[in-house]
Amino acid sequence: MSEPIRVVxxxxxxxxxYSLLYIIANGEVFGKDQKLVLTLLDIPPMMGVLEGVVMELHDCAFPLLTEVIPTADPAVAFKDVSAAFLVGAMPRREGMERKDLLSANVKIFKVQGEALNNHAKKDVKVLVVGNPANTNALICSHFAPSIPKENFTAMTRLDQNRARAQIAQRLGTDISNVKNLIIWGNHSATQYPDAANGTANGKPVTDLVEASYLQSDFVTTVQKRGAAVIAARKMSSAMSAAKAAADHIRDWWHGTESGRFVSMGVVSDGSYGIPKDIVFSFPVEIKNKQWKIVQGLKLDSFARSKLDITTKELLEEKEEAMAVCNG
Ligand code: NAX
Incomplete structure (x- = not known):
């Protein structure tokens, strides 16, 4: 059994x-032989509720969980962490404009970027879940200059899982047989779910599913799945979001098998003509805890037009976020 690592x-x-903590503490992310110290950050008014979560974590009697530290202080929460799940964010309230939400959250991620910079391990792996996830990840990285920008990522794995589920259901096959669907761009309604490189039971998805579906209903169903869950459940996706966050960090930690790629929001290096220095979801392969953007995939004019839309949105978000930071 290895020494405990700290995870926030x-x-x-x-x-x-609430769902994510169970998965992590049960050893399903970092491995069944990796002991953990969990630090739990929330805001001061939530400390009472957080105490209840801590009680439940103790009562689960997880063998790998050596310590749980609840706090409202980022300096305590980020101390020596090897992995950070940044889930907390200001929710959108009634009457709130997208701009107001962005502005409130940019401020949160600036503070957390600075805290990571000052207190976390320099090889910390950061996953931003809180929305707007891509731009929050960019801001966080901007304020943590001592940590490589490759260590900051945003979650589009839920969108990828949703896309796989749609294709598996349509083909009536096990989800484990469906591979290499890609989410390009922003974790928002402008994302482009792309089946062009996907396979099901080793065959191209494009040979098995009509192009008319892949270019219309498939795209919009995945783009709007979050809203559909809210309409039905009266609350936003939680269990599936937690599972996706765990999938994202588990693959980053342990790597992806050869020939399989996953989608992650990462800082663009200019691949596929996407402007540098925005956090854009690309297909990646992971080895030795380093992700690499999969190169050489073909993008037709339809795909290219979709990538342009999501790129434009991310550039606008970046500009607004930087204005808040500099203002
Ligand atoms: P909840 O409102 O249930 O929980 C958010 C928690 O964050 C609250 O306890 C709140 O007090 C805390 N918080 C607020 N400001 C904080 C700060 N400065 N430091 C620490 N904690 C803070 O939201 P939940 O359903 O858990 O969703 C969390 C975030 O995930 C939201 O921003 C949501 O939009 C986003 N999502 C992102 C997804 C993705 O795929 N990237 C999918 C699911 C989800 O919608």
Whole structure:
């Protein structure tokens, strides 16, 4: 059994964290032989609720969990962490403009970027779940200059899992047979779910499913799945978001098998003509805890037009976020 690593979950009193903490503490992310110290960050008014979460974590009697530290202080939460799940964010309230939400959250991620910079391990792996996830990850990285920008990522794995589920259901096959669907761009309604490189039972998805579906209903169903869950459940996706966050970090930690790629929001290096220095979801392969953007995939004019839309949105978000930071 190896020495414990410290892992932080922010928004720890919220609904995604409630599912996520179980998965992490049960050894399903870092491995069944990796002991853990969990630090749980939330805001001061939530400390009472967080205490209840801590009680439940103790009562689960997880063999790998050596310590749980609830706190409202980022300096305590981020101390020596090897992995950070940044889930906490300001929710959108009625009457709130997208701009107001962005502005509130940019401020949170600036503070957390600075805290990571000052207190976390320099090889910390950061996953931003809180929305707007891509731009929050960019801001976080901007304020943590001592940590490589490759270590900051945003979650689009839920969108990828949703895409796989749609294709598996349509073909009536096991989800494990469906591979290499890609989410390009922003974790928002402009994302482009792309089946052009996907396979099901080793065959191209494009040979098995009509192009008319792949270019219309498939795209919009995945783009709007979050809203559909809210309409039905009266609350946003939580269990599936937690599972996706765990999938994302588990693959980053342990790597992806050869020939399989996963989608992650990462800082663009200019691949596929996407402007540098925005956090854009690309297909990646992971080895030795380093992700690499999969190169050489073909993008037709339809795909290219979709990538342009999501790129434009991310550039606008970046500009607004930087204006807030500099203002
Ligand atoms: P909840 O409102 O249930 O929980 C959020 C928690 O964050 C609350 O306990 C709140 O007090 C805390 N919080 C707020 N500001 C904080 C701060 N400065 N430091 C630490 N904690 C803070 O939301 P939940 O359903 O858990 O969703 C969390 C975030 O995930 C939201 O921003 C949501 O939009 C986003 N999502 C992102 C997804 C993705 O695929 N990237 C999918 C699911 C989800 O919608």
């Amino acid at each position: 979950v922010t928004g720890a009193a919220g609904q995604i964290a």
